[in-house]
Amino acid sequence: MTDTILQATHLKKEFGGVIAVNNVSFDVLRGEIFAVIGPNGAGKTTLFNLISGAYTPTTGEIRFAGKPLDRARPHTRTKLGMARTFQNLRLFNNMSVLENVMVGRHARSRYGILEAALRLPTATREENAIRDAAMQCVARVGLAERANELVGNLSFGGQRLVEIARAVATEPKLLLLDEPGAGLTRHEVEGLDTLIHDLRRDGMTVILVEHNMELVMGIADRVMVLDYGQKIAEGTPPQIQQNKRVIAAYLGEEPFPALRMEAHDDATSS
Amino acid sequence: MQFSKRTNLIAFVALGIALAVIPNFLTNNYQISIMILIALYTILTVGLSLLMGYAGQISLGQAVFYGMGGYITAWITVKMGLPPLVGMLVAAIITGAFAYVVGIPMLRLRGNYLAMATLGLNVIFELVVLQETAWTGGPDGFQGIPKFSLGDLVFKTDREVYVLVWIIALIVIVLSLNIVNSRVGRALRAVHASEIAAEMNGVDTAHYKVAVLVLSAVYASIAGSLYAFWNGIISPSVYHLTFSIELVVMVAIGGLASVWGAIFGAAGVTLLAEFLRNVLPQLLRGASGEQEIIAFGVILILVMIFLPEGLTTGSLIRIRKWRADRASAK
Numbered sequence: 001m002t003d004t005i006l007q008a009t010h011l012k013k014e015f016g017g018v019i020a021v022n023n024v025s026f027d028v029l030r031g032e033i034f035a036v037i038g039p040n041g042a043g044k045t046t047l048f049n050l051i052s053g054a055y056t057p058t059t060g061e062i063r064f065a066g067k068p069l070d071r072a073r074p075h076t077r078t079k080l081g082m083a084r085t086f087q088n089l090r091l092f093n094n095m096s097v098l099e100n101v102m103v104g105r106h107a108r109s110r111y112g113i114l115e116a117a118l119r120l121p122t123a124t125r126e127e128n129a130i131r132d133a134a135m136q137c138v139a140r141v142g143l144a145e146r147a148n149e150l151v152g153n154l155s156f157g158g159q160r161l162v163e164i165a166r167a168v169a170t171e172p173k174l175l176l177l178d179e180p181g182a183g184l185t186r187h188e189v190e191g192l193d194t195l196i197h198d199l200r201r202d203g204m205t206v207i208l209v210e211h212n213m214e215l216v217m218g219i220a221d222r223v224m225v226l227d228y229g230q231k232i233a234e235g236t237p238p239q240i241q242q243n244k245r246v247i248a249a250y251l252g253e254e255p256f257p258a259l260r261m262e263a264h265d266d267a268t269s270s
Numbered sequence: 271m272q273f274s275k276r277t278n279l280i281a282f283v284a285l286g287i288a289l290a291v292i293p294n295f296l297t298n299n300y301q302i303s304i305m306i307l308i309a310l311y312t313i314l315t316v317g318l319s320l321l322m323g324y325a326g327q328i329s330l331g332q333a334v335f336y337g338m339g340g341y342i343t344a345w346i347t348v349k350m351g352l353p354p355l356v357g358m359l360v361a362a363i364i365t366g367a368f369a370y371v372v373g374i375p376m377l378r379l380r381g382n383y384l385a386m387a388t389l390g391l392n393v394i395f396e397l398v399v400l401q402e403t404a405w406t407g408g409p410d411g412f413q414g415i416p417k418f419s420l421g422d423l424v425f426k427t428d429r430e431v432y433v434l435v436w437i438i439a440l441i442v443i444v445l446s447l448n449i450v451n452s453r454v455g456r457a458l459r460a461v462h463a464s465e466i467a468a469e470m471n472g473v474d475t476a477h478y479k480v481a482v483l484v485l486s487a488v489y490a491s492i493a494g495s496l497y498a499f500w501n502g503i504i505s506p507s508v509y510h511l512t513f514s515i516e517l518v519v520m521v522a523i524g525g526l527a528s529v530w531g532a533i534f535g536a537a538g539v540t541l542l543a544e545f546l547r548n549v550l551p552q553l554l555r556g557a558s559g560e561q562e563i564i565a566f567g568v569i570l571i572l573v574m575i576f577l578p579e580g581l582t583t584g585s586l587i588r589i590r591k592w593r594a595d596r597a598s599a600k
């Protein structure tokens with residue numbers, strides 16, 4: 001068994017004239033937390049769309065657990081063990097928190113329209129299993145008390161957690177998180193940090209797209225940096241923080257302000 | 271709107287009892303025939319509600335499946351001399367298969383494009399039915415369709431047909447409520463809310479869209495067969511595009527994502543249509559039955575403005591909110 005869970009080679013995605021992802025290659029190792037950073041519009045979400053099958057690459061190849069994905073549709077990839085969350089929340093607003101997460105169990109259950117219509121014992125049994133498994137995922141992100149509320153009633157941070165719970169419910173081997181920390185309070189980000197660690201401990205590999213550098217640098221094993229669709233660096237967090245091309249790509253804006261601040265705080269307090 | 275299993279059960283039993291009692295109060299055949307129509311429209315709108323309200327896929331062509339059910343049944347029973355039940359089942363299978371074949375390309379379309387495509391299907395169907403006289407009887411209609419029967423049991427009088435159509439409508443309601451409250455129902459609602467998120471969570475969206483279209487087509491076909499048995503003759507005017515639109519209106523007025531709403535919509539619109547047809551000409555001198563269409567339009571607009579979730583769902587949401595407000599005010 002290979003240690004590489006995901007392998008992208010010469011990935012390219014063009015929209016009309018815009019090249020959103022340009023000749024990007026990288027490997028993600030089983031069990032690691034792999035972060036993808038880069039300025040706005042760098043192509044991070046597009047990369048996720050390619051991996052998860054929402055878009056087909058213009059050229060290039062993606063292998064998942066050693067097998068090429070080719071044109072496999074997203075739901076097939078979910079079944080294979082891939083899940084993602086969305087940068088712009090895409091929850092099922094017509095459902096409760098629990099029901100949202102129950103949809104995440106879809107790929108891990110099978111009873112169909114006939115069994116459902118006739119309410120056969122197989123359907124009832126599976127339905128209970130779906131509910132239990134989903135409830136565990138809801139509890140895991142700390143939303144057990146709000147399981148039966150309409151998902152729209154939750155705060156932004158709460159809704160982000162539902163996205164994660166729903167993705168986790170699919171039992172992914174590889175979890176793609178697109179800016180899970182955006183719009184969260186400091187306290188919520190800390191919870192997220194712990195949650196991602198927990199998920200990894202359970203054997204999940206995580207690819208994390210995130211602008212919160214404190215979170216990224218604290219949690220990632222390796223970081224890849226995209227700029228204008230191209231990969232400009234890859235390495236451990238310390239390597240990335242010193243990389244001149246990375247600092248230049250952020251064009252004068254402090255790429256790692258939170259970290260500097262914290263370093264400063266530490267210096268003064270000690 | 272989702273109801274608990276208990277609420278559904280209570281509502282279902284109440285409906286069953288009401289339907290058992292109602293015939294005692296009906297004094298003439300006209301009233302019974304209205305109730306029969308409501309049953310047929312219930313079967314149609316429940317299917318359309320699954321397709322439109324739950325899965326979010328519009329169809330302006332349900333009359334096609336209703337028509338196919340009727341014509342195929344007519345052909346099998348009259349030309350081939352096979353029993354009515356065979357006619358009804360074969361019609362449902364063929365209509366379902368047809369929906370599957372046209373559904374695969376059509377359901378790639380979204381919103382208005384899907385509406386236009388299904389509308390086009392309806393227009394083509396009308397033309398075919400009118401032109402292919404050898405098969406369909408053309409404008410004169412297809413005549414001599416037998417009454418429905420199971421062995422020696424013949425559903426001949428309107429009161430007998432009432433029992434038949436409502437039993438089938440109740441079965442359709444139960445099956446649909448079960449589907450709605452299941453993994454499949456969740457998948458349909460997920461498709462409605464966000465197709466991409468549904469896909470990413472393992473839902474084969476293309477499969478479910480086609481599956482629910484096929485189901486709605488099978489329901490429509492069964493209703494079409496029942497209509498043919500009851501009426502004995504079917505003619506193209508029944509399957510006009512306006513009927514497809516009327517069905518959409520029924521579902522919208524009842525409340526899109528609600529099996530119960532579909533039933534109320536079917537009953538409400540049918541009763542209202544009859545009322546207007548009878549009353550309008552007396553109120554407005556010179557008004558013909560045609561003007562009921564205008565009244566419909568006005569009602570639909572008012573409902574969409576003031577109760578966009580439909581009458582049933584919309585009022586329930588408001589009642590619950592009012593109760594909650596009152597409770598929190600205390």
Ligand SMILES: Nc1ncnc2c1ncn2[C@@H]1O[C@H](COP(=O)(O)OP(=O)(O)OP(=O)(O)O)[C@@H](O)[C@H]1O
Pocket residue numbers: 015018019020038039040041042043044045046047087
């Ligand atoms: N469907 C699309 N059609 C056309 N252009 C697109 C599409 N999706 C993305 N792009 C373009 O591709 C580029 C990369 O966008 P992408 O959303 O991948 O960036 P990102 O790194 O996720 O940015 P952010 O940090 O703001 O989320 C942008 O220029 C964007 O406008």
Ligand SMILES: [Mg+2]
Pocket residue numbers: 044045046087
């Ligand atoms: Mg993005």
